[in-house]
Amino acid sequence: MILSSGFDWSVFTPKVNQMIVDGVWETLYMTLVSTLMGYVLGLPLGIVLAVTGEKGIAPNKAVYGVLDFIVNITRSIPFLILLILVSPITKLIVGKSYGSSATVVPLVIAAAPFIARMVEGSIQEVDKGVIEAAQSMGADNFTIITRVLIVEAKTSLIVGVTIALGTILGYSAMAGIVGGGGLGDIAIRYGYYRYDMEIMVVTIVILVFLVQIMQYIGMALSKLTDKRRIK
């Protein structure tokens, strides 16, 4: 135990250290690639949800209904189950179902609907008056989306990216259970299977640190780009 026997640094051989460094890179790789691809799918999806929703600029019950249903279904499957559920697809795309590249597939599938919901929320927050003003000037819906909604929701969207990064990083660690690679994998293999508390604690500290950094950068960026406040 950590408390009774003290922290045994001797387990951190060069080999273990290298493994942890690799783990950090793998975690960052999974998180960043999945978030990016999650946004490639989730951003348009979220915009369509916001636009076709009841209070959107082009309400469409059919489109909204279908997308809303799909998003809800995906959102309600626990990530660990999803991970196993989509492993045939993962194998098809990546060629194997373990390792960090393979983990990206379920991560994207889990992240996209989650991101879509956050984007939908950010867009819905945009002042209706500004949208009305754009309409009164003769703007079409595409212009309103690109030049009003996304622009005015910018700060909230950046906060969303920050939240997405943290959540996806957490999911990526969960994938360690099935050999997903990264720090989560290390924590589970050494901490859970081998009761190697030192390695587990260090990986957890690094995970917390990574989330904190992402959080800090994201929040600073959103504040920096927000023109609504007088500086």
Place this chain on the structure above:
Amino acid sequence: MEPIIHLENITKIYNEKSDPLKALDDISLDIQKGDIYGIIGMSGAGKSTLVRCINLLERPTSGRVIVRGKDMQALSNRELRRERTEISMIFQHFNLLMQKNVEDNICFPLYINKVKKADARKRCAELLEIVGLSDKAKAYPSQLSGGQRQRVAIARALATNPKILLCDEATSALDPQTTTSILSLLKEINARYGITIVIITHEMAVVREICTHVAIVDNGRIVEKGTVDDIFDSPKTEEAKKLVLYRRNRDVTIAEGGEGI
């Protein structure tokens, strides 16, 4: 002369199926080119809905909207958007893009009409001159006062050289002094460019200050309309009397150093 805005038997009913609410009830109104037409009424009277029927931000349930000789309801979406560049609008809460600076806000209607950036910037400088904010091109709306924000909104509204300017409670969020300066700017714009102005307000002082004509709206109906002079001299209906006399009394109170409302 053919009116520039012709509203014919406009009725607007919200929630027709479930819980119908009649916002506008058989409203007919003619506004001539160059008029400054006030539409006054208590809040909830339906005047905001009425003004939005002119540019079809609200579609009337029944009735006809003819603007500049065009049957607005018969236009395609594209034609309607084109026509809206001739009918600008300013709002109570200014409705500026808060994440964009003054210049980008004013250029917005130009950009959406595919005007080249350099030309838009040039037009923006002219407009800033007109509204007296030449030094604020790079400022953000959050750095401006309410009156300055409304000036930016007016500059934005004028960018496309519209023929009509709709003002929805444009001075209601401003203090009396700023209200006066915005109203004189509107008056000047009307005189200089011959832009027809429609002003929605609940303040009689606004009507008296700049309007040539006024319609009094109550409960979704027009109860009285005519020139400002006529209505102020001899209000015929109860509602008109109430508005005119109420204002007179209040003005007297203010003049005597009382508390007003």
